[in-house]
Amino acid sequence: MPLDTRIEEITDRIRERSRETREAYLARMRAQAQQGPRRAHLDCGNQAHAYAAMGDAKDDLAADRAPNIGIVTAYNDMLSAHQPFKDFPDRIKIAARAAGATAQVAGGVPAMCDGVTQGQQGMELSLFSRDVIALAAGVALSHNTFDAALYLGICDKIVPGLVIAAATFGYLPGIFVPAGPMTSGLPNEEKARVRREFAEGKIGRDELMAAEMASYHGPGTCTFYGTANSNQMLMEFMGLHLPGASFVNPNTPLRDALTDAATLRATEITGLGNAYTPVCDVLDERAYVNGLVGLMATGGSTNLVLHLIAMARASGVQLTCGDFDAVSDVTPLMARVYPNGLADVNHFHAAGGLPYMIGHLLDAGLLHEDVQTVAGQGLSAYATEPRLAGDRIEWVAGPRESQNDRILKPPHEPFDGHGGLKQVRGNLGLGVMKISAVAEDFHTIEAPARVFHSQDAVKEAFRAGELDRDCVVVVRYQGPRANGMPELHALTPLLSVLLQRGHRVALVTDGRMSGASGKVPAAIHVAPEALDGGLIARLRDGDVLRVDAANGTLDVLTDGVAERELTHPDLSANETGLGRELFALFRNSAGPADRGAGVVI
Ligand SMILES: O=C(O)[C@H](O)[C@@H](O)[C@H](O)[C@H](O)COP(=O)(O)O
Numbered sequence: 001m002p003l004d005t006r007i008e009e010i011t012d013r014i015r016e017r018s019r020e021t022r023e024a025y026l027a028r029m030r031a032q033a034q035q036g037p038r039r040a041h042l043d044c045g046n047q048a049h050a051y052a053a054m055g056d057a058k059d060d061l062a063a064d065r066a067p068n069i070g071i072v073t074a075y076n077d078m079l080s081a082h083q084p085f086k087d088f089p090d091r092i093k094i095a096a097r098a099a100g101a102t103a104q105v106a107g108g109v110p111a112m113c114d115g116v117t118q119g120q121q122g123m124e125l126s127l128f129s130r131d132v133i134a135l136a137a138g139v140a141l142s143h144n145t146f147d148a149a150l151y152l153g154i155c156d157k158i159v160p161g162l163v164i165a166a167a168t169f170g171y172l173p174g175i176f177v178p179a180g181p182m183t184s185g186l187p188n189e190e191k192a193r194v195r196r197e198f199a200e201g202k203i204g205r206d207e208l209m210a211a212e213m214a215s216y217h218g219p220g221t222c223t224f225y226g227t228a229n230s231n232q233m234l235m236e237f238m239g240l241h242l243p244g245a246s247f248v249n250p251n252t253p254l255r256d257a258l259t260d261a262a263t264l265r266a267t268e269i270t271g272l273g274n275a276y277t278p279v280c281d282v283l284d285e286r287a288y289v290n291g292l293v294g295l296m297a298t299g300g301s302t303n304l305v306l307h308l309i310a311m312a313r314a315s316g317v318q319l320t321c322g323d324f325d326a327v328s329d330v331t332p333l334m335a336r337v338y339p340n341g342l343a344d345v346n347h348f349h350a351a352g353g354l355p356y357m358i359g360h361l362l363d364a365g366l367l368h369e370d371v372q373t374v375a376g377q378g379l380s381a382y383a384t385e386p387r388l389a390g391d392r393i394e395w396v397a398g399p400r401e402s403q404n405d406r407i408l409k410p411p412h413e414p415f416d417g418h419g420g421l422k423q424v425r426g427n428l429g430l431g432v433m434k435i436s437a438v439a440e441d442f443h444t445i446e447a448p449a450r451v452f453h454s455q456d457a458v459k460e461a462f463r464a465g466e467l468d469r470d471c472v473v474v475v476r477y478q479g480p481r482a483n484g485m486p487e488l489h490a491l492t493p494l495l496s497v498l499l500q501r502g503h504r505v506a507l508v509t510d511g512r513m514s515g516a517s518g519k520v521p522a523a524i525h526v527a528p529e530a531l532d533g534g535l536i537a538r539l540r541d542g543d544v545l546r547v548d549a550a551n552g553t554l555d556v557l558t559d560g561v562a563e564r565e566l567t568h569p570d571l572s573a574n575e576t577g578l579g580r581e582l583f584a585l586f587r588n589s590a591g592p593a594d595r596g597a598g599v600v601i
């Protein structure tokens with residue numbers, strides 16, 4: 001099927017807008033690639049230091065004949081998704097030696113679990129950790145002894161931070177290596193119900209704890225379709241994973257075989273061989289548009305609106321919020337995975353998963369097929385899925401029929417005719433709404449504002465019964481420069497209770513929500529943020545707001561708001577505690593949300 005002209009036009013607009021920055025970026029990458037094998041630029045002392053601890057691989061490294069793979073790992077025990085990475089480097093080293101190559105851990109990068117910090121002060125470092133991850137990966141790769149890199153990262157800001165680094169070192173081939181989702185535990189919808197009952201005081205903390213532990217019960221990525229699993233989707237739609245690698249559970253023979261296969265593939269695509277595939281040739285405008293299509297077709301996380309803009313800029317590609325809207329308008333919603341439905345990613349994978357989606361979207365002309373990927377030329381390879389054949393993997397054609405039409409539907413019979421995210425724009429600025437998880441009846445909310453400066457203040461008002469009415473809950477001074485733009489997902493249970501009680505409620509904030517947030521209409525990432533003089537800073541209790549996903553608008557209807565005196569609350573409490581004193585530089589230099597809220601990019 002030829003490419004849909006609307007996707008072609010969007011891509012052409014991005015290509016034209018990016019021409020200057022993309023050409024300058026590629027010139028830098030080509031110049032680096034021209035210099036040949038990285039290790040050749042190090043003197044004997046540099047190399048001796050690099051190889052000293054490498055045992056029997058030292059000679060191959062010193063002989064400069066075998067490809068050397070740099071491993072950048074985000075392993076820690078805090079993220080259930082990253083805990084399986086603990087033994088990956090040793091496995092990768094063995095697989096590299098078997099392929100006649102070598103591998104070294106180039107360095108580690110930090111990884112924050114947003115589930116551990118959700119609703120806590122630590123969440124104020126979360127978004128900034130994306131750029132810290134890019135910086136740390138840069139330190140790792142700056143040893144300059146690698147012919148390709150393997151990036152071990154999955155969760156929220158880790159893949160985006162690693163992609164920013166991989167694009168910055170875009171003359172190096174790079175493959176992202178996942179560890180896979182946790183097996184299914186207590187269904188997400190059941191977990192959400194127990195949380196609502198706890199928020200209403202109907203059950204105690206012991207019952208809540210039992211439900212949480214039954215939901216998050218083992219190694220692997222949490223099974224809702226939040227930011228982490230949206231990242232996994234992107235890595236396939238953008239050609240940085242091996243095909244079908246995302247949703248194979250950890251500690252299984254197929255998972256191990258996929259890690260070995262990624263290592264072998266990395267040794268094959270270095271500049272020392274005949275299939276040189278640098279990241280700069282994989283991540284071009286078409287790859288980013290394919291990522292946008294995947295985000296919209298799956299109802300992915302709102303956080304990727306921030307991250308994709310920053311990731312693309314590292315590739316010399318200039319994405320705007322308008323590109324997200326334009327792709328959403330032409331992309332059917334094909335998947336319903338929690339919070340957009342009851343299924344989790346294991347069910348999604350079993351129903352046909354990403355191979356099914358990519359195959360159908362290619363047939364519908366909604367994806368660029370003629371792209372470079374780590375698996376080779378063409379996205380069609382990502383309509384296949386891996387199967388174990390002995391101790392090897394063979395890729396076979398993915399399913400063309402959905403195994404469960406309550407989870408996956410074809411593009412010509414979608415759950416919705418457009419994607420799951422919507423920009424909203426008006427006198428309050430620019431925001432984004434995830435509408436794929438919100439009942440249509442709540443796509444437009446017009447009600448008086450209740451204005452807060454913290455999540456805790458909202459919780460107190462809820463407990464005092466002050467929110468039991470139609471209202472738009474405004475939580476401001478949550479932007480990147482105010483306190484690091486935390487997720488306010490801890491408000492989801494109480495806002496859901498208000499909706500269930502029949503009140504027409506919405507959230508408006510210059511902060512973020514989790515990819516796992518959903519059922520509550522929320523206009524988030526509002527820019528300009530309050531601290532940057534956005535009109536959200538001048539709102540008062542009682543002002544009538546209209547949050548309208550149907551028409552893409554976000555307005556205060558009360559007159560005279562813009563003429564009010566602007567006063568800032570005392571934000572000094574945000575500046576210390578839990579390491580926040582170390583991030584003043586980030587708060588003071590963060591870009592606006594509609595430009596990715598970046599610091600380093
Ligand atoms: O964007 C995301 O997907 C979230 O940041 C997610 O990673 C976060 O951890 C949620 O908070 C988990 O969900 P619960 O907090 O509901 O357990």
Ligand code: SF4
Nearest residue numbers: 113114115155222228
């Ligand atoms: S998905 Fe979220 S909660 Fe789960 S491990 Fe990753 S960061 Fe933590």
